[in-house]
Amino acid sequence: MKLAATIFLIPLLLAAGIVLRPLIATEIPQGERRSGYTFMGPETKAMQDDDTANPGMLGALDGEALWNRKASAAGKACADCHGDARASMKGVAARYPTYDKPLGRPVNLEQRINLCRARHQEADPFPYEKHDLLALTTYVAEQSRGMAIAPDAAPELEPFLAKGRDFFMHRQGQLNLGCTNCHDDNWDKHLAGSPVTQAIPNGYPIYRLEWQSLGSLQRRLRNCINGMRAQNFDFGAPELVELELYLMSRARGMPMETPAVRP
Amino acid sequence: MAAALINVPKKAKNGDVIEIKTLMSHIMETGFRHTTSGVVIPRDIITSFTCRFEGEEIFRADLFPGTAANPFISFFTVASKSGKFDFEWIGDNGFSETASASITVE
Numbered sequence: 001m002k003l004a005a006t007i008f009l010i011p012l013l014l015a016a017g018i019v020l021r022p023l024i025a026t027e028i029p030q031g032e033r034r035s036g037y038t039f040m041g042p043e044t045k046a047m048q049d050d051d052t053a054n055p056g057m058l059g060a061l062d063g064e065a066l067w068n069r070k071a072s073a074a075g076k077a078c079a080d081c082h083g084d085a086r087a088s089m090k091g092v093a094a095r096y097p098t099y100d101k102p103l104g105r106p107v108n109l110e111q112r113i114n115l116c117r118a119r120h121q122e123a124d125p126f127p128y129e130k131h132d133l134l135a136l137t138t139y140v141a142e143q144s145r146g147m148a149i150a151p152d153a154a155p156e157l158e159p160f161l162a163k164g165r166d167f168f169m170h171r172q173g174q175l176n177l178g179c180t181n182c183h184d185d186n187w188d189k190h191l192a193g194s195p196v197t198q199a200i201p202n203g204y205p206i207y208r209l210e211w212q213s214l215g216s217l218q219r220r221l222r223n224c225i226n227g228m229r230a231q232n233f234d235f236g237a238p239e240l241v242e243l244e245l246y247l248m249s250r251a252r253g254m255p256m257e258t259p260a261v262r263p
Numbered sequence: 264m265a266a267a268l269i270n271v272p273k274k275a276k277n278g279d280v281i282e283i284k285t286l287m288s289h290i291m292e293t294g295f296r297h298t299t300s301g302v303v304i305p306r307d308i309i310t311s312f313t314c315r316f317e318g319e320e321i322f323r324a325d326l327f328p329g330t331a332a333n334p335f336i337s338f339f340t341v342a343s344k345s346g347k348f349d350f351e352w353i354g355d356n357g358f359s360e361t362a363s364a365s366i367t368v369e
Binding site (some may be wrong): 050051052053055057058061064209212213 | 266269270308
């Protein structure tokens with residue numbers, strides 16, 4: 001009787017996807033990784049594809065002006081050291097975050113810009129998530145558009161990358177969710193009518209229609225952490241940079257789309 | 264920092280229907296939103312967009328609260344002769360921006 005019940009139960013469980021479902025979340029295989037672009041509707045794709053319809057390009061234009069503008073005490077513009085961004089910044093954003101020796105930790109592109117302002121331009125840092133920093137970051141990252149993401153391979157980064165991966169994989173917050181529960185296990189499904197997507201950050205800073213403005217990867221991450229009702233971090237927090245580091249490693253080899261448009 | 268992106272074909276044949284696309288940088292604050300402390304965020308929008316070809320008005324649009332930030336306006340016209348398109352955006356708080364683009368009609 002007991003045996004018969006078990007035999008009867010197995011196909012039911014299989015049908016429900018309970019038995020075969022892996023208990024531990026697994027990363028998406030390299031060949032199946034998809035840009036957020038591929039989840040979008042034709043209208044939003046058209047908006048990103050046309051440089052004169054993509055509002056992110058307005059930020060890039062402002063960024064170009066900032067690149068050439070002299071900043072405060074030292075009277076130096078980005079262009080005075082780096083020259084033409086079209087040549088000198090090509091491929092730079094595709095390897096960020098990178099390791100900063102003096103700080104002994106990874107820094108993202110926004111932080112690198114502000115470090116450059118502090119160390120070389122003797123200027124005040126741009127505040128996070130304000131237009132100036134987003135615009136300049138967009139302009140720098142736009143120079144890598146179409147190039148494959150190639151994360152910094154510095155061995156010093158390994159422990160930070162591991163921490164970022166750990167953050168992604170572990171359940172947290174009042175809803176007891178980990179990033180992986182949506183973005184690895186359920187990326188092919190919908191949440192509140194929107195595709196879940198694979199957490200591939202290949203177009204930041206993005207112009208997000210919901211935000212009606214440009215926004216950084218950290219703004220997106222803070223949204224997600226809020227959604228999980230977990231303890232959030234301030235902009236520029238090391239935890240967020242470590243997470244960025246891990247996410248960029250997921251996007252390895254995929255083309256940059258900055259400034260991407262996302263719904 | 265205001266910036267506009269204009270897309271007008273550089274060349275067209277006489278009688279061609281051409282598409283003109285414009286994108287203007289603007290926050291388009293509706294005036295209906297409040298800060299967390301309950302203070303109304305004052306309205307700040309573009310109220311009018313005009314396109315003139317060689318001085319003659321060929322397209323005009325009035326904009327209202329509810330238009331998305333960075334308004335994208337696209338319209339069609341018939342290319343009849345070479346000349347210059349002048350674009351003008353006017354809005355709240357004395358906002359006024361212009362841009363222009365030329366077309367060669369063969």
